[in-house]
Amino acid sequence: MALFEGLSSRLQQITAKMRGKTRVTEQDIKDMMREIRLALLEADVNYQVIKQLIAVISEKCSGTEVLESLTPGQQVVKVVHDSMVDILNIGEQKLAVSPSGFTVLMLYGLQGSGKTTTAAKLARFLKNKGKKVMLTSVDTHRPAAMLQLDVLAKSIDVPCYIETANKDAVEIARHAVDRARYLLCDTLIVDTAGRMTIDQALMTELKQVAAVVKPTQKLLIVDAMIGQEAVNIAETFDREIGLDGYIMTKLDGDARGGAALSIAYNTRKPIKFITIGEKTDALEAYDPERMANRILGMGDVVSLIEKATANYDEKVAQKTLDRLKKNQFTLSDMLSQFEQVSKMGSVKDLLGMIPGVSSAKLKDAKVDDSIIHKNMAIIRSMTPKERDNPQLLNASRRKRIAQGSGTSVQAVNQLINQYQQTLKMMKQFGGFKGKKGRGFPGMGRGGFPF
Amino acid sequence: MGLLDKFKQGLSKTRDFLSNGIKQLGLAMGYFDENMIDELEVLLLQADAGSAATDHIMSNLRQDLKQTRDSSQTHVRDVLQQQMLEILGPRRTLLLRPDQLNIVLLIGVNGSGKTTTAGKLCLRYQSEGLRVLLAAADTFRAAAIEQLDIWATRTGTDIIRQQSGADPAAVVFDAVKAAQSRGTQVLIIDTAGRLHNKQNLMDELAKIRRIIAKEAAEANCQTILVADATSGQNAVIQAETFNKAAQIDGIALTKLDGNSKGGVALAIAQATRLPIFLAGLGEQAEDLVDFDPQAFVSSLFPEQL
Ligand SMILES: Nc1nc2c(ncn2[C@@H]2O[C@H](COP(=O)(O)OP(=O)(O)OP(=O)(O)O)[C@@H](O)[C@H]2O)c(=O)[nH]1
Ligand SMILES: Nc1nc2c(ncn2[C@@H]2O[C@H](COP(=O)(O)OP(=O)(O)OP(=O)(O)O)[C@@H](O)[C@H]2O)c(=O)[nH]1
Ligand SMILES: [Mg+2]
Ligand SMILES: [Mg+2]
Numbered sequence: 121m122a123l124f125e126g127l128s129s130r131l132q133q134i135t136a137k138m139r140g141k142t143r144v145t146e147q148d149i150k151d152m153m154r155e156i157r158l159a160l161l162e163a164d165v166n167y168q169v170i171k172q173l174i175a176v177i178s179e180k181c182s183g184t185e186v187l188e189s190l191t192p193g194q195q196v197v198k199v200v201h202d203s204m205v206d207i208l209n210i211g212e213q214k215l216a217v218s219p220s221g222f223t224v225l226m227l228y229g230l231q232g233s234g235k236t237t238t239a240a241k242l243a244r245f246l247k248n249k250g251k252k253v254m255l256t257s258v259d260t261h262r263p264a265a266m267l268q269l270d271v272l273a274k275s276i277d278v279p280c281y282i283e284t285a286n287k288d289a290v291e292i293a294r295h296a297v298d299r300a301r302y303l304l305c306d307t308l309i310v311d312t313a314g315r316m317t318i319d320q321a322l323m324t325e326l327k328q329v330a331a332v333v334k335p336t337q338k339l340l341i342v343d344a345m346i347g348q349e350a351v352n353i354a355e356t357f358d359r360e361i362g363l364d365g366y367i368m369t370k371l372d373g374d375a376r377g378g379a380a381l382s383i384a385y386n387t388r389k390p391i392k393f394i395t396i397g398e399k400t401d402a403l404e405a406y407d408p409e410r411m412a413n414r415i416l417g418m419g420d421v422v423s424l425i426e427k428a429t430a431n432y433d434e435k436v437a438q439k440t441l442d443r444l445k446k447n448q449f450t451l452s453d454m455l456s457q458f459e460q461v462s463k464m465g466s467v468k469d470l471l472g473m474i475p476g477v478s479s480a481k482l483k484d485a486k487v488d489d490s491i492i493h494k495n496m497a498i499i500r501s502m503t504p505k506e507r508d509n510p511q512l513l514n515a516s517r518r519k520r521i522a523q524g525s526g527t528s529v530q531a532v533n534q535l536i537n538q539y540q541q542t543l544k545m546m547k548q549f550g551g552f553k554g555k556k557g558r559g560f561p562g563m564g565r566g567g568f569p570f
Numbered sequence: 571m572g573l574l575d576k577f578k579q580g581l582s583k584t585r586d587f588l589s590n591g592i593k594q595l596g597l598a599m600g601y602f603d604e605n606m607i608d609e610l611e612v613l614l615l616q617a618d619a620g621s622a623a624t625d626h627i628m629s630n631l632r633q634d635l636k637q638t639r640d641s642s643q644t645h646v647r648d649v650l651q652q653q654m655l656e657i658l659g660p661r662r663t664l665l666l667r668p669d670q671l672n673i674v675l676l677i678g679v680n681g682s683g684k685t686t687t688a689g690k691l692c693l694r695y696q697s698e699g700l701r702v703l704l705a706a707a708d709t710f711r712a713a714a715i716e717q718l719d720i721w722a723t724r725t726g727t728d729i730i731r732q733q734s735g736a737d738p739a740a741v742v743f744d745a746v747k748a749a750q751s752r753g754t755q756v757l758i759i760d761t762a763g764r765l766h767n768k769q770n771l772m773d774e775l776a777k778i779r780r781i782i783a784k785e786a787a788e789a790n791c792q793t794i795l796v797a798d799a800t801s802g803q804n805a806v807i808q809a810e811t812f813n814k815a816a817q818i819d820g821i822a823l824t825k826l827d828g829n830s831k832g833g834v835a836l837a838i839a840q841a842t843r844l845p846i847f848l849a850g851l852g853e854q855a856e857d858l859v860d861f862d863p864q865a866f867v868s869s870l871f872p873e874q875l
Binding site for chain 2: 158161162163164166167168230231232233234261262263264265267268269270271272275316317318319343344345346347348349352353370372373374375376378379398
């Protein structure tokens with residue numbers, strides 16, 4: 121499995137083709153923008169939003185810094201990512217509290233998006249913060265909707281007001297407010313029936329409920345799996361009911377959640393929370409950074425790039441590069457490469473952050489970043505002379521190194537093989553022409569243990 | 571009202587989107603130029619058809635236009651419809667075998683409409699005069715059993731249930747035994763919502779299927795993936811993953827009555843070749859019809875050009 125799966129790998133392919141060319145052409149940029157468009161479409165970002173975003177991105181990418189960097193593919197991803205974070209970082213992510221001391225949160229959204237479950241999660245969260253919370257459901261439509269909220273409320277020991285026989289949502293809402301005030305609660309969370317925005321009767325009902333409960337915060341509950349329509353839905357709710365922020369649910373799945381970007385872009389409303397499971401504790405703070413990575417389909421790979429650049433010692437890198445150019449690449453250089461890579465953090469952790477990579481699969485897959493450490497140990501067990509003259513490494517020396525590093529002769533052989541492959545690759549490239557080579561061959565297949 | 575009309579009416583909002591778009595595009599001039607063809611592509615993408623299905627349709631359309639040099643509205647419409655029909659495949663329905671036990675196993679991600687679809691199917695089979703039994707195999711979600719129980723009461727169907735938290739496989743076992751001894755014709759099993767990337771929940775599903783295979787080898791078991799039509803490209807991954815884990819016979823596409831543009835049907839069919847059996851067109855018991863590719867496709871285009 122490749123680390124740079126998805127967008128960045130596709131961009132890398134394009135930039136690989138660019139390698140050797142002195143200039144990046146307009147076509148190269150166009151190709152990259154096409155890949156970005158496809159990736160965002162795959163993530164369910166709204167088409168119109170993508171179009172506008174691409175215009176901004178291609179402008180930014182035309183800058184020479186991006187295209188002349190060692191890794192233009194990664195740099196383009198970074199530009200895309202940063203532009204997305206800007207959009208996703210909008211507004212106040214904390215829930216507002218009413219100055220009156222009586223805060224009402226009203227949850228609404230499409231059928232099955234997770235309103236009832238989220239209501240209970242919020243109740244639990246606020247209760248743990250010392251709030252005196254009451255829950256209520258005005259869902260008179262779905263079978264057992266009120267009972268569902270009631271069961272959840274009992275499990276977290278929060279009072280819940282329901283009228284299972286009453287079909288008048290507005291009346292229930294009125295009674296619920298009275299009850300909450302009577303119980304001296306400071307927070308009332310109102311769960312409503314699922315509705316499509318094109319359902320005029322239900323939209324009117326929601327308006328009436330809102331008029332009665334006077335929400336401090338009107339929160340749209342959005343399923344992470346939602347498609348292109350998310351934007352219109354959010355805008356319609358915003359126009360007809362009012363929208364203060366939204367909560368994205370089911371992010372424990374592998375949906376990329378592109379709707380987060382579209383909604384933020386078009387409505388300029390913040391995400392308040394995300395939810396990541398069915399249980400009442402599965403509520404999390406929202407992190408624009410991680411959301412952007414997720415939408416791009418690369419877990420926290422961008423953080424990896426950033427971490428890598430932050431930890432990356434430019435001078436060491438340049439020195440290694442110079443040696444590569446002169447075909448003087450030795451095992452010492454390889455060791456310093458490994459050291460750089462290992463600074464980037466645990467590979468397993470990184471893979472785990474990629475949506476779609478289940479932890480179960482990870483257990484089976486042999487992604488073992490101890491290989492890097494093993495390889496470092498092997499090189500460190502060599503004498504400086506051996507590191508600079510690998511041809512010295514005969515069978516008895518290899519045996520000694522294996523013992524010294526706590527590995528096997530086989531592992532030592534493998535490493536030396538890997539080193540020789542790198543050398544061969546460099547020869548194929550004929551050394552590096554130009555001032556800055558693109559890419560870093562030793563670190564390709566050879567450096568990463570997968 | 572005939573089923574086909576009902577289907578079309580239920581889709582009216584869905585169809586407005588594409589058909590208005592197409593109308594606007596083509597009507598002014600009576601033919602499609604290069605830009606309008608590009609706009610068609612955008613319409614498909616915005617309807618959640620996904621880039622794979624859209625590319626397929628559009629490249630075939632462009633190739634056709636190159637050969638025929640006919641870019642009149644009617645021709646473009648006909649080619650598009652034909653491409654979509656090819657993707658969706660022939661009309662296939664959820665088939666019961668009259669003389670044996672039929673088991674309909676409803677599976678899918680959280681909130682997609684499984685329980686509601688179970689209730690709707692009860693009404694359908696009850697009104698056909700079949701002996702129907704419900705099994706409440708979602709023992710996990712709060713009040714899931716009670717929700718199904720209300721559907722059972724509404725449609726006058728018997729229900730096999732255990733207490734909340736029970737092993738769903740045990741419920742299925744009970745239900746199969748009950749169905750066999752009662753001479754049930756259709757056993758409808760409602761399962762808990764599960765995200766397909768959760769291995770333990772997928773294993774649970776496999777266990778349910780093993781019980782059915784072992785205890786009711788004689789039965790005609792139809793595994794139906796219930797998918798939400800408002801969802802985007804993740805629906806494709808859902809279909810692929812559930813199909814791998816539990817061999818889906820067909821799909822029930824719910825919530826086609828509302829905000830959905832329905833294009834995800836094309837995305838799923840293009841990627842998986844799985845037939846779409848049923849369409850959910852509302853929250854009421856009668857809001858379920860057989861999915862008809864022809865009617866679906868023609869509903870996406872203006873009736874008159
Ligand atoms: N895996 C997962 N499931 C969730 C999450 N949030 C909600 N669910 C599940 O999604 C399904 C629907 O959740 P509900 O809370 O009933 O949704 P709702 O919006 O109230 O539905 P309606 O009232 O019918 O419109 C249930 O199975 C929940 O357990 C989440 O963050 N992760
Ligand atoms: N508009 C519309 N709503 C639907 C349709 N099918 C189901 N719903 C609604 O979607 C919501 C979720 O439906 P359920 O049947 O509870 O979904 P589920 O898959 O059983 O959910 P979990 O068991 O929690 O995973 C409910 O509010 C239903 O009324 C449909 O075809 N159209
Ligand atoms: Mg609800
Ligand atoms: Mg259910």
